[in-house]
Amino acid sequence: MAEDTSVRYxxxxxxxxxxxxxxxxxxxHQDGAWSESKGDEDVQQDIDGSGRLITRSLQNWHTHLAMQLNARDFSDGYPLHRWLNEAIFPTEARLNPEYVRIGAQAAAAEMIRTGSSFAADMYFYPAVTGKVLSNAGLRGLVGGPVSDAALPSHPDAVSALDELDTLLKNQKTEDKIQYAIATHSIYLCSEETLRRASELAEKRNARLHIHVSETRKEISDCHERTGLYPVEYLDNIDFFKPGTICAHASWVKKNEIRILAEHQATAVHCPSSNMKLACGGTMSFPAHAEAGVDIRIGTDGSASSGSGLDMLAEARLASLVQRHDHWDPSLLPATETFTMASKGSSDWAVWNLNDIRMRPLGRSGNRHLANLVFNGAECLDMWVDGQAVRLNGQTQTLDEALAWNELDLAVETYYEGVE
Ligand SMILES: [Zn+2]
Structure with a gap:
């Protein structure tokens, strides 16, 4: 790859x-900016852009990438807490860094194929996931999990936090991989663990990432135990730091949404996961938007996602479920939905306009984003930091076939004996 040079379409x-x-x-340009070309600049690639649509790349704000190890129908039909306790956690007990490498590599392959250049992840062995994403030329906010339940990677929450402290201390602000502190949830983290994690976030100026108010069971258990609902409880123990990533935020009251806005939290809408696990409710986009909360979209891990890691599919569901829930077909039009799904991206995805799903373009030729969001399209090229991660429909930074073969071999031993 030529350094510091642009690409012309x-x-x-x-x-x-x-x-x-x-x-x-x-x-x-390599720095993420774009400009009109005069046609004679020095460039690293000169590409015929006809038949291609250039947009910002997609950004997946809630993932468990290595859960690619869990087949997509893994224990399908279980509600969340049974699914976690009877299927996911017993299987994860045998997790090791090599399984995580293989799962994250397959996830990176799927991200690239579907036009995502960034994931905010939460999974074991974060340094392994960070290395996989980095090798694949992607960006990540890689959260190491912190919980008081048995962790396959650490004897307890304190040692998990110590490892994160080291990763956070050693990272540089310009690195494409940044680490975060992923306290799993209020039901797997004690108050003391949540406080320690929050203190570490303050000390290292790092972001927290937590599942919040995903199910009615979570909020009723919290209220019974503390007299408060989850966001109130987290506020009460001084957990929030600016930029805390709250996955789901489905079952929240208006005052809790105001708390999220006051703390400049990021709420991540994960509609397919909420629907697949039949949580009975998902984030209210209008209420969060009105309060000024930063809203992003995430697929969740591929075992609970109904879109895999395909952010176009997840964006489509985000728009549909909000319209459906609020009886309002004007909610989340395609441009607004795409803008939310790609918010903050400094990278580029290039889509195939000759994909049948992108046609017709409409008499005014303005149906590009609507077709992209509601129908999907093939990602031909992706540029991250000036590097072609994908070009002409071929992933450049990892061997896709190898990634899938290694995954197939790994799952033979990984969930042996589990339904
Ligand atoms: Zn999740």
């Missing part, structure tokens, strides 16, 4: 981060 259609369309010859 000729005769391209580019949608910028605000959903504005630009047509012509464009340069994509």
């Amino acid at each position: 000729r005769n391209a259609i580019l949608y910028d981060e605000s959903g504005q369309k630009h047509i012509g010859d464009v340069l994509l």
Whole structure:
């Protein structure tokens, strides 16, 4: 790869981060910016952009990447707490760094194929996942899990926090892989563990990542135990730090949404996971948006996701479920949905306009983002930090066939004896 050089797409259609369309010859710069091309600049690649649609890449804000090890129908039909306790946790007891490497590698392959350049992850052996993402040329906010339940990777929460302290201390702000502190949930973390994690986040200026108010059981158990609902409880123990990532935020009251906004939390809408596990409710987009909460979209791990790691599919569900829940077809039009699914990206995904799902383009030729969000399309190219992670429909930074073969072999031993 040539360093510090741009890529030119000729005769391209580019949608910028605000959903504005630009047509012509464009340069994509290594720093994430773009500009119009005069046609004679030195570039590392000069690509015929006709038949291609350039957008910001997708950003997946809640994943458990190595759960690619759990087949997609793994214990399908279980409600969340039975699924965790009877299927996921007993299987994860045999987890080791090599399994995580193989699961995360397969996940990276799927992310690249579907146009995502970033994941906010929560899983065991974060340094392993960080290395896999880095080798694949992707970005990550890799959260090491902290919980008081038995961890396959650590004897207790304190040693998990100590490992994270080391990872956080050694990272540089410009690294594409940043680490985070992933306290699993209020039902797997004691108050003391949550407080310790929050103190570490403050000390290292790191982000927290937690599942919050995913099910009615979680909120009723919390209320019975503490007299408070989960977000109130977390506020009461001084847990929140700016940028805390709250996955799900489904069963929250208006005052809890205000608390999330006050603490500049990020709430992650995971509609397919909520629907697949029949949680009976998902995030209220209008209520969070009105309160000014930063809202992102996440697929969750591929065992509970109904979209795999495909963020276009998840974005589609986000728009549909909000319209359905609120009886409002004007909610989350395609441009707003795509903007939310790619928010913060400084990378580029390039989609195949000759994919049948992208047609027709409409009489005014303005149906690109609507077709992309509601139908999907093949990702041809992806550029991260000036590097072609995918080019002409081929992933460049990892061997896809090897990734899937290693995964198939690994699962033969990984969930032996588990339904
Ligand atoms: Zn999750």
